[in-house]
Amino acid sequence: xxxxxxxxxxxxxxxxxxxxxxxxxxxxxxxxxxxxxxxxxxxxxxxxxxxxxxxxxxxxxxxxxxxxxxxxxxxxxxxxxxxxxxxxxxxxxxxxxxxxxxxxxxxxxxxxxxxxxxxxxxxxxxxxxxxxxxxxxxxxxxxxxxxxxxxxxxxxxxxxxxxxxxxxxxxxxxxxxxxxxxxxxxxxxxx
Amino acid sequence: xxxxxxxxxxxxxxxxxxxxxxxxxxxxxxxxxxxxxxxxxxxxxxxxxxxxxxxxxxxxxxxxxxxxxxxxxxxxxxxxxxxxxxxxxxxxxxxxxxxxxxxxxxxxxxxxxxxxxxxxxxxxxxxxxxxxxxxxxxxxxxxxxxxxxxxxxxxxxxxxxxxxxxxxxxxxxxxxxxxxxxxxxxxxxxx
Numbered sequence: 277x278x279x280x281x282x283x284x285x286x287x288x289x290x291x292x293x294x295x296x297x298x299x300x301x302x303x304x305x306x307x308x309x310x311x312x313x314x315x316x317x318x319x320x321x322x323x324x325x326x327x328x329x330x331x332x333x334x335x336x337x338x339x340x341x342x343x344x345x346x347x348x349x350x351x352x353x354x355x356x357x358x359x360x361x362x363x364x365x366x367x368x369x370x371x372x373x374x375x376x377x378x379x380x381x382x383x384x385x386x387x388x389x390x391x392x393x394x395x396x397x398x399x400x401x402x403x404x405x406x407x408x409x410x411x412x413x414x415x416x417x418x419x420x421x422x423x424x425x426x427x428x429x430x431x432x433x434x435x436x437x438x439x440x441x442x443x444x445x446x447x448x449x450x451x452x453x454x455x456x457x458x459x460x461x462x463x464x465x466x467x
Numbered sequence: 468x469x470x471x472x473x474x475x476x477x478x479x480x481x482x483x484x485x486x487x488x489x490x491x492x493x494x495x496x497x498x499x500x501x502x503x504x505x506x507x508x509x510x511x512x513x514x515x516x517x518x519x520x521x522x523x524x525x526x527x528x529x530x531x532x533x534x535x536x537x538x539x540x541x542x543x544x545x546x547x548x549x550x551x552x553x554x555x556x557x558x559x560x561x562x563x564x565x566x567x568x569x570x571x572x573x574x575x576x577x578x579x580x581x582x583x584x585x586x587x588x589x590x591x592x593x594x595x596x597x598x599x600x601x602x603x604x605x606x607x608x609x610x611x612x613x614x615x616x617x618x619x620x621x622x623x624x625x626x627x628x629x630x631x632x633x634x635x636x637x638x639x640x641x642x643x644x645x646x647x648x649x650x651x652x653x654x655x656x657x658x
Contacts, residue, residue, distance in 0.1 A: 440626040442577050
C-alpha cells in the first residue's frame with residue numbers, strides 16, 4: 277500500500293524531527309529523511325525550496341508545537357498535576373524507546389551547522405523554548421507563585437527535563453530522570 | 468613557528484572536544500579536527516587507531532576530567548559557594564563566546580552515530596555524568612543534606628546546567644541561564 281502523496285510534506289517533517297533528535301542537525305540529510313518518510317525526493321525539494329535548513333527549522337517548530345499543545349492541555353489541571361503528568365509521559369517515552377527517544381528542539385539548539393550559515397533550526401528552537409517557558413510560567417502564576425519565581429521555575433523545568441533526558445540516554449538508566457523529576461516537583465510545590 | 472609534534476595527540480583531543488561541542492558527533496571528522504589542531508594526519512591515525520569513535524570518546528572523557536577537577540576544587544569551599552562559582556564561570560563562558568560555548572559531554576550524550584555502531588562517546592559521557600554526580604552528591608551530603616536528597620540535587624544541577632546552556636545558546640540570551648542558576652542556588656540552600 278503506497279502512502280498518500282498529499283501527506284508527503286507532513287511525513288517528511290515528522291521524519292526530519294525524528295532524525296534530528298537521533299543523529300543531530302548536521303547528520304540529517306534531505307535524502308535520508310525523504311526515504312524514512314517514504315516520500316518522493318522531488319516533492320521534498322518542491323515543498324522545502326529553502327533546503328535542509330528550512331526543513332529542519334519547520335521540523336523543530338512543529339515538534340515544539342506538539343509539546344506546546346500537550347503542555348497546554350495538561351496544565352489545565354493546574355501546574356503541579358500537569359507537570360507530574362508531563363514528566364510521567366517523558367519517563368514512559370524513554371523506557372519504551374530503550375533510551376533512544378530524544379528532543380529535536382535540544383538538537384537544533386546545541387548544534388551549529390558545519391556550513392557557516394545562520395542556523396534557522398536554532399532560531400526555531402529559541403522560539404519554541406520561549407513559548408514553552410511562557411505557558412509554564414503562566415501555570416505557576418495561576419498556582420500562586422510570584423511572577424519572577426514562576427518564570428524561574430518554568431526555565432528550570434525546561435532546562436532540567438532536557439538535561440535529564442540527555443543524562444538518562446547517556447547512562448541508559450532512568451535513575452537521573454527520576455531524581456530530576458522528584459526535585460522539580462518538590463520545587464514546584466514549594467512556595 | 469611550528470607547534471611541537473610531541474603535543475600533537477593532546478592538541479588533537481582538545482580540538483576534537485571543541486568541534487564535538489560545536490557541530491556534534493556526526494559532523495566532527497578526524498581530518499577537520501587534525502587541521503584545527505595543526506597536527507599531521509598520519510600522527511592522528513597512529514595515536515587513535517580506533518578512529519573517530521575512539522578519538523571522540525577520549526575527547527569526552529578528557530573534557531569531563533577537566534570539569535571534574537574544577538568541580539572538586541570549587542566544592543572544597545562547600546557545596547553552595549562551590550556551585551555559585553561554577554555557575555559564574557559557565558555564565559562568563561557563555562557571554563565571552565557570544566553563546567557559542569557548548570558542552571562536548573552533552574553532545575556525546577544526545578547524538579547517535581549515523582553508522583550503526585555502539586557509541587563509545589556516549590559510554591564515555593555516561594561515565595563523566597556519573598563522576599560529576601558523585602562529587603556533587605558528596606558535597607551536598609557534606610552540607611548536611613540526606614543522601615537521597617543530595618543525590619537528587621546533584622542530578623538536578625547537572626541536568627539543568629546542561630539544559631540552561633542549551634536554552635541560552637538557542638535564545639542568544641543569558642536570561643534562561645540566570646533564571647536556572649537562581650533556582651538551583653535556592654534549591655541547594657533549602658533543607
